[in-house]
């Protein structure tokens with residue numbers, strides 16, 4: 001796993017957005033796996049700006065979101081469909097039918113989840129999967145003890161996740177406890193994965209994911225099995241990493257190789 005310690009979340013957002021834009025320039029029908037939550041907002045802001053100011057064309061892109069709550073309509077302010085419209089889709093030239101979310105209102109959810117997986121395969125697989133991480137190490141809504149081979153399915157959210165996300169709900173408002181999420185196996189099928197983690201609250205999860213044993217108790221540790229994962233951290237989320245100096249030195253050496261023209 002490549003660990004890139006950035007001075008600020010903005011630096012990470014810039015690096016990831018530039019990475020996506022470079023991939024898009026090479027492949028106009030790029031397939032993106034998308035996350036919601038506070039972490040990726042800076043990436044989406046930069047993609048919207050690239051469209052508005054530089055005319056970057058997203059019209060052939062296909063997107064698959066990681067997860068969605070069961071029981072919220074697409075118009076609900078806390079639904080992930082609404083989040084994506086607000087932060088990305090309404091700001092770029094992407095037709096609604098090119099974006100898919102894990103199913104949440106089909107009568108036969110299991111069959112619909114299989115259909116979602118099939119749609120990813122038909123699109124040729126996810127080129128770049130964007131991830132955040134929960135303080136408990138979840139990716140998507142694959143909570144601790146999720147099978148590392150899991151596919152898209154319904155999950156019950158842990159108390160920790162419900163508590164962390166309670167800030168988005170008004171007092172007395174019903175907070176969904178169920179979500180449909182890509183599985184860990186689904187995520188590991190992506191060709192490339194970028195994960196961003198910021199703030200002290202994520203430090204423990206970052207340490208367990210990068211340096212801990214692979215364990216379903218920290219779902220993000222499964223990323224150690226993927227050949228192309230870059231984790232962008234800030235000084236706060238990197239604070240518990242034991243090999244922090246080494247990751248910095250790796251980055252410096254990568255820069256030197258770049259300058260020397262190596263690929």
Ligand code: F6R
Nearest residue numbers: 035036037038039132133134140
């Ligand atoms: C959301 C998702 C979650 C979040 C995680 C971190 O689509 O997949 O795994 O990435 O809960 O959330 P934030 O970014 O709000 O800290």
